[in-house]
Amino acid sequence: MQEAEKIWMNGSLVDWHDAKVHVLSHGLHYGSSVFEGIRAYDAEGGVAVFRLDDHLARLERSAAQYFMEVPFPREEMRQGVHGVISSNGLGACYIRPIVLRGYGVMGLHPLEAPVDVSIAAWVWGAYLGEDGLRNGIDTKVSSWRRIGNNTIPATAKAGGQYLNSILAKIETHKAGYAEAILLNEQGMVADGSGENIFVVKDGLISTPPLSAAILEGITRNSIMEIARAEGYDVVERDLARSELYNADEVFMTGTAAEVCPIRSVDDHVIGPPGPITRRLQEVFEDAVHGRDPRWSQWLDYVTAPAPAG
Numbered sequence: 001m002q003e004a005e006k007i008w009m010n011g012s013l014v015d016w017h018d019a020k021v022h023v024l025s026h027g028l029h030y031g032s033s034v035f036e037g038i039r040a041y042d043a044e045g046g047v048a049v050f051r052l053d054d055h056l057a058r059l060e061r062s063a064a065q066y067f068m069e070v071p072f073p074r075e076e077m078r079q080g081v082h083g084v085i086s087s088n089g090l091g092a093c094y095i096r097p098i099v100l101r102g103y104g105v106m107g108l109h110p111l112e113a114p115v116d117v118s119i120a121a122w123v124w125g126a127y128l129g130e131d132g133l134r135n136g137i138d139t140k141v142s143s144w145r146r147i148g149n150n151t152i153p154a155t156a157k158a159g160g161q162y163l164n165s166i167l168a169k170i171e172t173h174k175a176g177y178a179e180a181i182l183l184n185e186q187g188m189v190a191d192g193s194g195e196n197i198f199v200v201k202d203g204l205i206s207t208p209p210l211s212a213a214i215l216e217g218i219t220r221n222s223i224m225e226i227a228r229a230e231g232y233d234v235v236e237r238d239l240a241r242s243e244l245y246n247a248d249e250v251f252m253t254g255t256a257a258e259v260c261p262i263r264s265v266d267d268h269v270i271g272p273p274g275p276i277t278r279r280l281q282e283v284f285e286d287a288v289h290g291r292d293p294r295w296s297q298w299l300d301y302v303t304a305p306a307p308a309g
């Protein structure tokens with residue numbers, strides 16, 4: 001990874017290599033952490049964080065599902081995000097806030113463990129590759145099922161649940177594919193290892209509903225809003241695996257992956273990125289770069305910290 005200089009830890013900026021937790025931290029042993037992935041862009045009016053408030057709200061909701069409270073108010077977290085970007089002199093970057101149960105308690109009842117918060121930011125390019133964004137990626141349905149809603153709440157973005165994504169990612173990577181698609185316990189399409197999924201058929205855009213054990217993606221929500229504003233119909237409904245094979249277009253959305261076309265699923269060729277995927281990619285790119293006033297409310301411009309004294 002491309003290191004930066006400072007990381008925000010529990011309210012202060014510390015040197016990148018001093019941002020450490022104890023080896024007996026609860027979160028390390030049991031996955032009891034919740035986190036966010038956020039992007040900032042070099043936008044027309046300066047460096048802007050995309051949907052920062054929505055990400056921080058989801059972080060609070062994720063924490064609450066595990067009976068944790070983010071020990072800093074939303075505004076302080078927001079300032080923390082701005083602070084890591086400006087103090088590291090970053091422009092476009094990826095931002096990773098994490099809230100974890102820290103050191104002091106072992107065993108599975110964690111409520112007495114302290115809750116630690118960090119925010120890091122660094123430069124991270126196209127997660128599925130520039131070529132993937134342009135030409136689409138080859139994907140495979142994993143043999144691992146998405147963890148069910150009654151096993152781990154899918155709507156919480158918690159550390160432990162990513163073991164599921166990691167197994168699917170390794171499996172498909174070893175088989176030579178760029179990304180995994182997971183079906184849920186009912187055998188319907190859920191999401192990618194770190195992305196939501198959309199299919200386009202006869203001009204209609206469909207994406208699995210929250211009840212399909214997906215993460216409630218912020219990019220997913222952005223694309224649904226953009227698509228509707230562009231005049232497309234969007235429905236949330238259960239999708240069968242074969243609908244991926246027979247689709248006119250398939251694409252994935254995520255903060256890291258952005259809007260990434262899918263070229264094939266299980267060796268069924270869908271084809272090069274289609275016109276609706278292209279259009280949504282284009283509007284999304286304009287939105288995140290502050291070039292489309294319809295979506296300017298999604299951008300939180302980073303203001304430099306006031307000079308000391």
Ligand SMILES: Cc1ncc(COP(=O)(O)O)c(C=O)c1O
Binds near residue numbers: 216
């Ligand atoms: C399993 C899963 N689905 C979907 C997403 C996309 O969510 P977002 O658009 O909020 O990044 C992610 C990314 O965090 C994810 O891990």
